[in-house]
Amino acid sequence: MNLPNILTLSRITMIPVFVIIFYLPLQWSYFVSAAIFALAAGTDWLDGYLARRLDQTTPFGAFLDPVADKLMVAVALTVLIEAHSSFVLTIPATVIIGREIVISALREWMAEIGSRASVAVSYIGKIKTTAQMASITLLLAFPVGETWTWLGLALLYIAAGLTLWSMILYLKAAWPDLFPRC
Template identity: 40%
Template sequence: MLTSLPNLLTLSRIALIPVILALLWFPATWTAWTAAGLFALAGITDYFDGYLARAWHEESIIGRFLDPIADKLLVAAVLFLLVADHKIAGHAVLPAVIILLREVMVSGLREFLAGLRVGVPVSRLAKWKTAIQLMAIGWLIVGDHGPDWLYVRPIGEIGLWAAAVLTLITGWDYLRAGLRHMLAPAGASVQVEPAAKAPAAAPVRTGA
């Protein structure tokens, strides 16, 4: 149900997006650090909504729908504003573009595979990608408002490049899974690993 704690955590992540964007719109040291703190809080909810849903057996269709949308809205909105504010500039724009394009591709593949009642499990590497990506964006939100000795922006840019590399690797995994079904002859049965089958009776949250 929508009012379960896991779903409320997911909804809170969506609700934090305009607050974070508003803080970034008015550049100041306190707004940058506050936005970074709220972004970190949103990232924490990304872990706990899925964890609690599984632990409390509260997986739901609405949760499965909202969770990846909340993740992609959060990342895309903040990346767009960081680029517009030149906190991501020069060559660092490239990994941001790679991350956004991969999110669009994965969303399309998930929709296609869902129509075939096939799910793609989230790999450990994809979870690492998400963690590194969120940490990198958090550092970039602070940007030049951090202390000089901490090298905040360079660390954020290195993290963004690392996330982009993992994005390409995990994106290729999703693409291969989708291509096996797209290129299969009509009516043919495509073999998938048992873990890749999405259970019909108990939908689970997915995020990558």
């Protein structure tokens, strides 16, 4: 167990904490749950940086890091869908969650056939993740209808658009393996 793996595990343990705090009937609960989510999102960057910088990459970390990210985002988006109770938020959230499932399955299958590198994380994926984390943080921090909520929704739609774009790029890269010429 090394520091990057501990940070990844801490991200997973923060999930129920931000959910519980979000639902507390206290005035500060939205802001604090958003702060916890933002902290968890920051550990996503930090654990990867430290693993590379300190040469502490491990198979466990390579497995757990994307799982932690997907869990954190899926749970946060699910909480927000319930809190906002609006198709305006549900549509991009569904696109994001659906894409994560498709790409996870694609990466697993590509790894099985020895072509994992063709579906490696792209630069667009990093931009998408940044927009996604910022949007979720804003949407958790502010109750429905506040001005900042609209910025959060705009960023969520940008993230959903980048999500679809990156999914197309991944599928395009995997296309020859998905449909080999007979």
